[in-house]
Amino acid sequence: MISLSVNGAAGRMGRQLLTAIAEREGARVGAAADAPGQACIGLDTSVLSGGDASGVSVVDNVQALERGGDVIIDFTAPVVSLALLDALEDDSTRVVIGTTGFSAEQLERLHEHASRRAILFAPNYSVGVTVTLKLLEQAARALGDDYDVEIIEAHHRHKVDAPSGTAIRMGEVVADALGRDLASCAVYGREGITGARESQTIGFETIRAGDIIGDHTVLFAGNGERIEITHKATDRMTFARGAVRGAIWLHSRPAGLYDMTDVLGLK
Ligand SMILES: NC(=O)C1=CN([C@@H]2O[C@H](COP(=O)(O)OP(=O)(O)OC[C@H]3O[C@@H](n4cnc5c(N)ncnc54)[C@H](OP(=O)(O)O)[C@@H]3O)[C@@H](O)[C@H]2O)C=CC1
Numbered sequence: 001m002i003s004l005s006v007n008g009a010a011g012r013m014g015r016q017l018l019t020a021i022a023e024r025e026g027a028r029v030g031a032a033a034d035a036p037g038q039a040c041i042g043l044d045t046s047v048l049s050g051g052d053a054s055g056v057s058v059v060d061n062v063q064a065l066e067r068g069g070d071v072i073i074d075f076t077a078p079v080v081s082l083a084l085l086d087a088l089e090d091d092s093t094r095v096v097i098g099t100t101g102f103s104a105e106q107l108e109r110l111h112e113h114a115s116r117r118a119i120l121f122a123p124n125y126s127v128g129v130t131v132t133l134k135l136l137e138q139a140a141r142a143l144g145d146d147y148d149v150e151i152i153e154a155h156h157r158h159k160v161d162a163p164s165g166t167a168i169r170m171g172e173v174v175a176d177a178l179g180r181d182l183a184s185c186a187v188y189g190r191e192g193i194t195g196a197r198e199s200q201t202i203g204f205e206t207i208r209a210g211d212i213i214g215d216h217t218v219l220f221a222g223n224g225e226r227i228e229i230t231h232k233a234t235d236r237m238t239f240a241r242g243a244v245r246g247a248i249w250l251h252s253r254p255a256g257l258y259d260m261t262d263v264l265g266l267k
């Protein structure tokens, strides 16, 4: 039986993760944590996920979280995920990170942590998006520079980072396949007299509205035709089940940084 702990347990994803662990054979909720001061601290995790009492109380510190689980799953915010990594005492504690919105400097710190601990880090844990990334790579290689690339993403009104981590990863995959550097060819939104589209750029458009779980479209537009590759998530459980699958996979891995293509054997 693998014990999986959840950081950010009271969040939209945290609650789904508690449910996904409970339904997964061979796994159990080892511990659950959320921010100090949250009303759920000290209460049984079932106040967050529903269902029968788990016997596991929600804690507000990393030490208690670490004691409870072989693998910690963290869907919070960049500063919280990094503070978790900084505070862990045992290098054999594996961490699955779903948080998005890391700056370049924060990503560097995450990479440093992966030199001594196994970390699974993906902006999207759905199987569908992971497969979509491979489709994008193939499409970009085959289409080459004659097709303009635009990435459109839509999420719920509560999302705090933009573009989504998934959209950025899609951009990185396409840029790599086309031999471009995303940092220098990305264009984020357009307004006013922008001039004609510069070739070789990759555009990003962001929509924030209502309760959209997560839609991503990559548009390859050429002369006389266009291809649109779209993924739509309709239930957050798809991310949660993927993260739990990843956590079980990570349990037996040595230190290093992994992503969902490793878990699905698509590397
Ligand atoms: N990789 C993937 O597949 C997916 C990634 N995400 C990403 O996951 C992240 C979380 O998303 P979502 O669940 O919607 O966000 P929420 O804001 O709903 O959840 C985050 C939770 O973390 C809590 N938190 C804040 N500080 C701490 C702390 N110090 N210790 C422990 N918990 C803390 C928050 O508490 P409080 O409310 O008090 O701040 C909140 O309960 C985002 O970055 C999002 O983009 C989301 C879906 C899928």
Ligand SMILES: O=C(O)C1=N[C@H](C(=O)O)C[C@H](O)C1
Pocket: 100, 123, 124, 155, 159, 163, 164, 165, 166, 167, 213, 214, 215
């Ligand atoms: O914040 C969300 O909700 C989501 N965030 C992830 C991202 O930024 O890509 C994944 C998913 O689309 C939902």
